[in-house]
Amino acid sequence: MNSNEKTLNIIGEVSRPPETMGTLAWKRFRRHPGAMVGSILLILLILAAVFANLSPYDPEVSDIKNRYQAPSLEHPFGTDGLGRDLLTRTLYGGRVSMLVGLMVVSITLSIGVPVGSIAGYYGGWIDNVLMRIIDATLSIPSLMFLILLSAILRETDLPFVKGNSVMTIAVVLGALSWPTVARLVRAVFLTVREMEYVKAAQALGASAPRIVLKEILPNGFGPIIVESTLGVGYAIMEESGLSFLGFGIMPPTPSWGNMLNNAQEHLITYPWLAIFPGLMIFLTIISVNYIGDGLRDALDPYKVLGKVE
Amino acid sequence: MGTYIVRRLLQAIPMLLLVSIVLFALVNIAPGGPMSAYSRTNRMPEEKKEAIRRSFGLDKPLPVQYIVWLAGNDWMKIDEDGDGDLDGYGTRRGILRGDFGFSYKNREPVLDQIADRLPNTVYLMFFTLLFTGIVAIPIGITSAIKQYSGFDITATTLSFMGQAIPEFWLGLLLILFFYAILNNPLTGESLLPSGGMFTLGEEFSFWDSIWDRVRHLILPVTMGLVGWVAWYSRFLRSSMLEVINQDYIRTARAKGQIERKVLYKHALKNALIPLVTMFALDFPYIFTGSLYVELLFSWPGMGRLFYTAATGRDYPILLAILIIGAGIVVISNLLADIAYAYLDPRVRYS
Numbered sequence: 134m135n136s137n138e139k140t141l142n143i144i145g146e147v148s149r150p151p152e153t154m155g156t157l158a159w160k161r162f163r164r165h166p167g168a169m170v171g172s173i174l175l176i177l178l179i180l181a182a183v184f185a186n187l188s189p190y191d192p193e194v195s196d197i198k199n200r201y202q203a204p205s206l207e208h209p210f211g212t213d214g215l216g217r218d219l220l221t222r223t224l225y226g227g228r229v230s231m232l233v234g235l236m237v238v239s240i241t242l243s244i245g246v247p248v249g250s251i252a253g254y255y256g257g258w259i260d261n262v263l264m265r266i267i268d269a270t271l272s273i274p275s276l277m278f279l280i281l282l283s284a285i286l287r288e289t290d291l292p293f294v295k296g297n298s299v300m301t302i303a304v305v306l307g308a309l310s311w312p313t314v315a316r317l318v319r320a321v322f323l324t325v326r327e328m329e330y331v332k333a334a335q336a337l338g339a340s341a342p343r344i345v346l347k348e349i350l351p352n353g354f355g356p357i358i359v360e361s362t363l364g365v366g367y368a369i370m371e372e373s374g375l376s377f378l379g380f381g382i383m384p385p386t387p388s389w390g391n392m393l394n395n396a397q398e399h400l401i402t403y404p405w406l407a408i409f410p411g412l413m414i415f416l417t418i419i420s421v422n423y424i425g426d427g428l429r430d431a432l433d434p435y436k437v438l439g440k441v442e
Numbered sequence: 443m444g445t446y447i448v449r450r451l452l453q454a455i456p457m458l459l460l461v462s463i464v465l466f467a468l469v470n471i472a473p474g475g476p477m478s479a480y481s482r483t484n485r486m487p488e489e490k491k492e493a494i495r496r497s498f499g500l501d502k503p504l505p506v507q508y509i510v511w512l513a514g515n516d517w518m519k520i521d522e523d524g525d526g527d528l529d530g531y532g533t534r535r536g537i538l539r540g541d542f543g544f545s546y547k548n549r550e551p552v553l554d555q556i557a558d559r560l561p562n563t564v565y566l567m568f569f570t571l572l573f574t575g576i577v578a579i580p581i582g583i584t585s586a587i588k589q590y591s592g593f594d595i596t597a598t599t600l601s602f603m604g605q606a607i608p609e610f611w612l613g614l615l616l617i618l619f620f621y622a623i624l625n626n627p628l629t630g631e632s633l634l635p636s637g638g639m640f641t642l643g644e645e646f647s648f649w650d651s652i653w654d655r656v657r658h659l660i661l662p663v664t665m666g667l668v669g670w671v672a673w674y675s676r677f678l679r680s681s682m683l684e685v686i687n688q689d690y691i692r693t694a695r696a697k698g699q700i701e702r703k704v705l706y707k708h709a710l711k712n713a714l715i716p717l718v719t720m721f722a723l724d725f726p727y728i729f730t731g732s733l734y735v736e737l738l739f740s741w742p743g744m745g746r747l748f749y750t751a752a753t754g755r756d757y758p759i760l761l762a763i764l765i766i767g768a769g770i771v772v773i774s775n776l777l778a779d780i781a782y783a784y785l786d787p788r789v790r791y792s
C-alpha cells in the first residue's frame with residue numbers, strides 16, 4: 134500500500150459518521166460468546182421471575198395432601214414438605230434474590246462512589262481517614278460479620294429497615310460491599326486527578342463538584358459498570374448463603390437460599406428439594422459473571438480505541 | 443524495610459482499635475444488648491435481671507464497658523454479687539491481655555473453646571489449601587502456555603462454573619452423590635461418609651484409622667477447594683500470560699535457553715509473585731474455617747463454633763472470633779506486602 138492510499142483510507146475512516154464509545158462497546162460485547170449466552174439466559178431468568186404470578190399455584194399457601202411429590206407434569210420441580218409447588222416457589226424466590234441483588238448494588242454505588250470520589254479528589258487526611266475505615270471494614274471476616282450484622286439488625290426496628298424484611302438483608306449486604314467500589318473510584322481519581330485537562334478545567338474556574346462529576350468520574354464508568362454487574366452476582370450469592378444459614382430471608386417468603394436450608398434435612402429422601410433452587414443460583418451467577426466478563430472487555434478504553442485504528 | 447514494617451504495624455493499631463469499637467458498639471446496640479441471651483431463655487424478675495446486669499458491669503456507661511472489655515477490670519472495684527455495693531477488684535484482664543471472657547452459654551473461658559476447635563479447622567484448611575495449590579497451579583500454567591487450546595477453553599469454562607457454584611449447594615450435591623447414591627461395590631456401604639472427622643466408637647489399626655480419616659476428609663476438602671481452584675487457576679493463567687510477553691522472557695529465548703527452563707525458571711517464578719497477595723487474603727481462613735463446609739459436614743471447628751454462638755447470641759465468642767480474625771487478616775496482609783517487597787525488587791527500590 135503506498136502512502137497516498139493510506140491517507141485516503143484514513144480520510145475515509147474519519148469521514149464516516151463518528152462512532153460513540155457506546156456503539157463501539159456494544160460491537161465488542163456482541164462478539165463475546167459467553168456474554169451473549171449469559172445475557173439471553175439472564176433475560177429468560179428475569180422474565181420467569183417477573184411472570185411468576187402466572188403460575189396456578191400460590192408460593193406460600195400449603196397443600197398438605199400433596200407433600201413431597203416427586204417432579205411430574207403437574208409439578209415440574211416437585212412439591213415441598215408443605216405441599217407447595219416448588220417451581221412456583223423457585224420463581225418467586227428469583228424475584229426476592231434479584232431484588233436483593235439490585236438493592237445491594239444501589240446501596241453500594243450510593244455510598245461507594247461518593248466516598249471514593251471524596252477520598253480521591255481531596256486526598257490528604259480525608260483520604261487517609263476514609264481509607265483506614267475501609268481497611269478496617271475489609272479486615273473483619275466477611276461472612277461472619279454478615280451473620281453478626283444480620284442477627285442484630287433483624288431484632289431492630291429502624292425506619293425502612295424493619296425486622297426481617299428484604300430491605301434488612303440488602304442493608305446488611307450493602308454495608309459490607311461498598312468499600313470495593315470506593316477503592317475502585319478512588320483509584321480512578323488518583324490516576325486522572327493530575328492530568329492536564331483537569332488542571333485546565335480548574336484554571337478555567339470550574340467548581341469542585343463539576344470537575345468531580347463531569348471531568349473525572351466519567352473515566353470510571355467502565356470499571357464501575359463492570360463491578361456493579363459482578364456485584365449483583367456476589368449479592369445474590371451472599372443472600373442465598375445467609376438465607377441458607379437461617380440469617381437471611383425468612384420463610385414463608387421463598388428465597389433460593391432458604392429453600393436449600395429446608396432441603397438439607399430431606400436431602401437423601403427428596404433430593405429435588407435441593408437440586409432446583411441451587412441450580413437457579415448457579416445459572417444466575419454464571420450468566421452475571423459472563424456478562425461482567427464481556428463488559429470488561431467491551432468497556433476497556435484501550436481495546437475499544439484499538440479497534441478504531 | 444525495617445522502618446516500613448514499623449510504620450505498617452503502627453498503622454495497624456488504630457485500625458484494629460476501630461474494628462474493636464465498631465464490633466463492641468454493634469453488640470451493645472442489639473436490642474436487649476448482651477443480656478438478650480438471658481432475658482430470652484428465662485422469665486426472670488426485674489430485680490434479678492438488674493442484679494445480673496450489675497454483676498456483669500452492664501449498668502456502667504458504654505465507654506467504661508468498652509475499656510473494661512479491652513483492658514480488664516482488675517484495677518477497679520466492681521459489684522460482684524449485683525447487690526448495689528462495690529465488693530472488690532475485678533478479675534477480668536481484658537482482650538489486650540488475652541482475656542476474652544466467658545461464654546454466656548456454658549460459662550467456659552472463650553479462649554478454651556477456641557483452643558478446642560482451632561486444631562480441627564487448621565487440619566481441614568491445611569489440606570484444602572494444599573490441594574488447591576496442587577490442582578490450581580498446573581491448570582493455570584498449562585492454560586497460559588497453551589492459550590486458546592482445547593485445554594485452556596475447557597479449564598476457563600470450568601473455572602467460570604467453579605466461581606458461580608454456591609459452595610453450600612456443591613456440598614449438598616457431593617453428599618447426595620458420594621454418600622446417598624454411590625455405594626462401595628465390595629461392602630455395599632456408602633462410598634464416602636457424610637460428616638464428622640473420623641468414625642466414632644470404632645477401634646482401628648493405625649493404617650486403618652489413617653484411611654478412615656482420609657475418607658472423612660475427601661468431601662469437605664473437595665467442597666472447599668472448588669471455588670479456590672477456580673480463582674487461583676484463572677489468576678495464575680493471566681499472571682503467567684503477562685509474564686510470558688515480557689522482554690526478559692524473549693531475551694531468555696534469544697540467548698538459547700531451552701523452552702522448559704524459560705517457562706519454569708524464568709516465567710513461573712515471576713508469575714507466582716502476585717499470587718502471594720491473593721494467598722494472604724485467603725490465609726485467615728486457616729483460623730476462621732469455612733462455615734458452610736463445617737456445618738454441612740458436622741466438622742467441629744471454628745466455623746461451627748461461630749455459627750452456634752450466633753444462633754445462641756453468645757456474644758463473647760462472636761466478638762473474640764471476629765476480632766482475632768481481623769487481627770490475623772491485618773497481619774497476613776502485612777506479611778504479604780513484606781514478602782512481595784522481598785520477591786519483587788521493583789517494589790523494594792521504588
